[in-house]
Amino acid sequence: MEQFLSASHLVFNVQTLTTILVASAFGLFVGAIPGLSATMAIALLVPFTFYMDPVPAIAAIVTCSAMAITAGDIPSALLRIPGTPASAAYTDEAYAMARTGKGGLAITISLVSSCIGGLFGFAVLMFSAPYLSKLGLSFSSFEYFWLTALGLSCAVLINASRLTKALIGLFIGLLLAAVGTDPLTGTARLTFGSTALLGGISFIPAMIGLFAIPEILRNVRPSKATTIVPVERNPWAGLGRILWKYRQGLCRGSVLGTVVGALPGAGGDIAAWMSYTMSKRFSSEPEKFGSGHPEGLVEAGASNNSALSASWIPAMVFGIPGDTITAIAIGVLYMKGMNPGPQLFTTHAENYYAVMIIFVIANILMVPFGYLALMLARQIFRVPRPMLQSVILVFCILGAYSINNAVSDIFIMIAIGILAVWLEANRVPMAPIILGLVLGPLLEQNFLTSLSITGGGLLGFVERPISVGIAIVTLAMWSVGIVSSLRSRDDPYEAATRNIGNEAR
């Protein structure tokens, strides 16, 4: 109780609450702009968090990501352009509703479902994390090695239809993570004689390069002329009846999203696709899907935000990110000295509870703020794109520069940005790269520590019961992943998310 009160003091102060409001507005704005993703919003926000206390910094990330994903539903419904990849699953459905004069209702369904799903994911996180952390306290370097390997495996295997490219992304991330001075001997690795690289590739320039630069360059191309579908006067009319009617789907979406989100490497995008497909499969009226039927919206809307909350479970408990957003958040946590992992619950429990309170605030604020964004949608869509892109680019330069006051970081950002553009053009997924970059040092450190303990033998890696268990799960996932990779050559999720950038043009 004492810790909870301390957590309340950390949240309910002017700095944190102002940060929540500003980050919410920023997240809503970026999410509502077609073609700009929630991950890019977070990558641009990170340099600002550098100058904040730990709790406001995390508050900014949590609220911004939740708002951006929710706001992504607005251009989905009104323009038929998904604001974020998570909205792509039900864009056609929402737009079909809008064409029948129920665009506002489609958005309020998404808002309230997202809020419920997000709160469900939060509840699971709140109650499961302390128990999992107790288990985590008994972990040694062997368990952490396997857990990190499991996290990286999930990030790769989630892209079963392009396994080779996902693996390529992972090893690029691991190589980028290896740049700099070796922690064991102080030897310079892959620095090519550059002193700027001795400290390794700075996290923030890398994030901006990976996520912001490709999106801006993609959006340099002109967008096609779009017509905004008008919104009805009262978008709340009939909402309660629909949510009650599809309450089963709402629960199913929340549970599925939580499960998918808790898997390292998966995230709201995949959860939304799985939920929409499942909703259609279990529906008593599957023939109505695609013609403006709200059932899929309820389930997928709940799913993408519950996944967002649940992705914090492996992130907070073990320091293994659940998706790209939590991967960035973990970097921020380390930067702030609030290292994620089981110790967080014993040494900084008030910080954990503070993050929990922020989750509740963010999910509740989602409804009024989302409604506000809906009312302002017309104005948001009219923001001149060239101006927006140019200003974002200036923020990219400033964000990369201001962390170490080093021009070299700007060039690191540009180099990684060019690499990301090339990799995206060759359809190499970004998630394994970022997870490799974040988890690479952890994997190497635990591997070397374990190897020192065993005196160079590999059998020691599978001698402890929990490490054997995680190793078996990892290997089983690889077996399933390889089989499904051989069966499926292309998946609808990938095909649709690939379209987002094009539709936004």
Next chain:
Amino acid sequence: MSRRSDLVAGAVLALAGGFAFLWASRLPDAPGFAAGPGTFPAFAGASLCVLGLVLCVQAWLRPLHRVASAGPGDAGASSPYWVWREALIVGLLVAAGLLLPYLGFLVTSTAFLAISLLICGSGWIGIALTPVISLLIYFCFTSLLHVSLPEFSLKVF
């Protein structure tokens, strides 16, 4: 994705991975440790090299009908006009990075904004507003976030 682009990507990645492997495997061993500083990057480099080769083989073996079914993401990507615009933006970023320490933030960002707005096809009103936008950003960073930004320096001239 076309067969040719996968072949090129695979070859480039195999070369990059091979280079990283060779570089890392030349690093000195750590006395008393089972693995040296080069073990991990050498493993990652070798894996990347192998995967690059696998990508080449997969592209080579891909049936022709799959080659024709390039994803919608490729549509228009080959338009040289837009590729040039993107290249100009990248060049502008590099120029901004080079000039920032000498011209300072205000001059560099104003010039950057104006040129990028021209490249992106903005109207003259937007371009005329660039000094105001630069000043606003400068104020946010220096006064609110207390970040010290580079000032104009005559040393270079």
